[in-house]
Amino acid sequence: MRIYVFKLKNVIICISLVILCTIIFSLIGITGIKAIGVAAISRDLPIYSVETKEKKASITFDCAWGADDIPSILDTLEKENVKATFFIVGLWAEKFPETVKLIANKGHDIANHSYSHIRLGAVDNQRIKEEIVKCNQVLEKLTGNKVELFRAPYGDYNNSVVAIARKEGCYTIQWNLDSLDWRPNITQEEIINRVTKRIEPGSIILFHNDTPHTAKLLPAIIATLKKEGYSFVPVSELIMRDNYYIDNEGRQKRKGL
Numbered sequence: 320m321r322i323y324v325f326k327l328k329n330v331i332i333c334i335s336l337v338i339l340c341t342i343i344f345s346l347i348g349i350t351g352i353k354a355i356g357v358a359a360i361s362r363d364l365p366i367y368s369v370e371t372k373e374k375k376a377s378i379t380f381d382c383a384w385g386a387d388d389i390p391s392i393l394d395t396l397e398k399e400n401v402k403a404t405f406f407i408v409g410l411w412a413e414k415f416p417e418t419v420k421l422i423a424n425k426g427h428d429i430a431n432h433s434y435s436h437i438r439l440g441a442v443d444n445q446r447i448k449e450e451i452v453k454c455n456q457v458l459e460k461l462t463g464n465k466v467e468l469f470r471a472p473y474g475d476y477n478n479s480v481v482a483i484a485r486k487e488g489c490y491t492i493q494w495n496l497d498s499l500d501w502r503p504n505i506t507q508e509e510i511i512n513r514v515t516k517r518i519e520p521g522s523i524i525l526f527h528n529d530t531p532h533t534a535k536l537l538p539a540i541i542a543t544l545k546k547e548g549y550s551f552v553p554v555s556e557l558i559m560r561d562n563y564y565i566d567n568e569g570r571q572k573r574k575g576l
Contacts, residue, residue, distance in 0.1 A: 363478040365471075365491035367569030369521040369557050374547070376522040377554045378403040379494065381470065383436050385529035386415045392528060393425055395537045399545075403427050404554040406470040406492075409434035409454035416461055423462040428553040430468035431455055431489060440475040447483050455487065468492050468554055492554055493569060494525035500533045507532050515543050521570070523554060 380392065382405055396403055405422050407429060412419045423429050433439060434453040439446075455466045469489035471480055481491045496517055498510050510532055514524060526533050541551070562574050 361478070362567070363481040364565045364567075364569045365476060365481055365493040366523070366558055366565060366571045367493045368495040368519075368523055368571070369559065370570055370572045371521040371557075374520050374549045375552055375557065376496075376518055376520070376524060376544075376549055377557045378524050378526065378541075378551055379406060379430075379470075379492070379554060380404070380533075381406045381432055381525065381527045382411050382529075383408045383432065383472070383527075384411070386411070386418045388528050388530075388534040389415075389418050389422070391534040392537060393422065393427075395534070395541070396427070397425065399538070399541045401541060401551045402553045402556075403551070404430055404468065404492075406430045406432035406468070407454075407458060408432045408436045408472070409450075409457045410436070412454075412457050412461060419458065419461045423464065428468060428555045429458050429462050429464065429466060430470065430492070430554070431458065431466050431484075432470050433472050436472045438473055438475040439471050439480045440477045444479050444483060447480055448487070451484055451487050451489065455489075490558060492523065492558075494523045495519075495569070496522045496524045498524065498526050498533070500530045500536075501527045505532075507536055510536055511540060511543070514540050515547075518544060518549065521557070523557070 378396075378401065380403060382389075405427055407419060419429065431451060431454045433450040434457070435450065437446075437450065439450060442450075451469060458466050465488070467489055469484040469487075470492050474493055476491065476493075484491045496514060498514050499505055500510050518524070526537075528534070544551075559571055559573060563571050564574055565571050
């Protein structure tokens with residue numbers, strides 16, 4: 320009899336523990352879901368692309384290293400009547416001031432890519448501000464124009480980066496189409512296919528200057544996309560300035576649509 324009672328007590332205890340664990344995990348699950356929801360809502364995202372019914376996109380270049388291919392890139396853009404956006408590192412601008420002026424004089428966007436090309440997601444707010452402000456100052460002094468576009472080096476951002484850039488008068492811009500032109504051993508065909516087969520209306524395309532292939536491939540890429548009905552505008556003309564929101568994929572959309 321005692322053995323039976325002992326076993327019965329054990330069964331009751333086990334059942335109670337199972338019920339208790341179920342309740343606890345359920346509460347954790349609900350809390351976790353709520354926390355995830357709050358985190359998602361509170362993310363301060365850059366603009367990765369723009370919702371539009373028109374077949375238009377933006378070509379962007381990150382400029383951080385050499386500058387030998389800039390004349391070739393500018394020549395292609397001029398021949399194709401395309402205006403692009405150049406995200407320029409402050410140190411690069413100081414090293415190649417006449418190149419920056421040439422880009423600006425050709426009518427392209429001059430945009431901020433930080434002063435020294437560090438990972439801004441890994442530094443404190445004061446350093447983030449210094450990187451953005453100092454680059455703006457360098458670019459504005461060279462061109463005489465206010466800088467309003469910013470891209471974090473390596474695409475490395477957090478809420479603070481986006482918020483500080485906004486406070487300094489800049490829209491933070493990412494990309495939804497990476498040519499991967501920077502990648503070692505990537506082939507010309509791979510770059511062309513990535514861009515021409517993945518583009519969509521409102522895309523922001525990422526290129527870099529000072530790569531083995533970009534300047535050479537640019538004419539073919541632009542010509543191919545034009546045949547498909549695409550036109551190109553600088554980011555400053557692609558993005559919306561008011562009455563918009565950015566969805567959880569970084570796509571800028573008009574409110575009320």
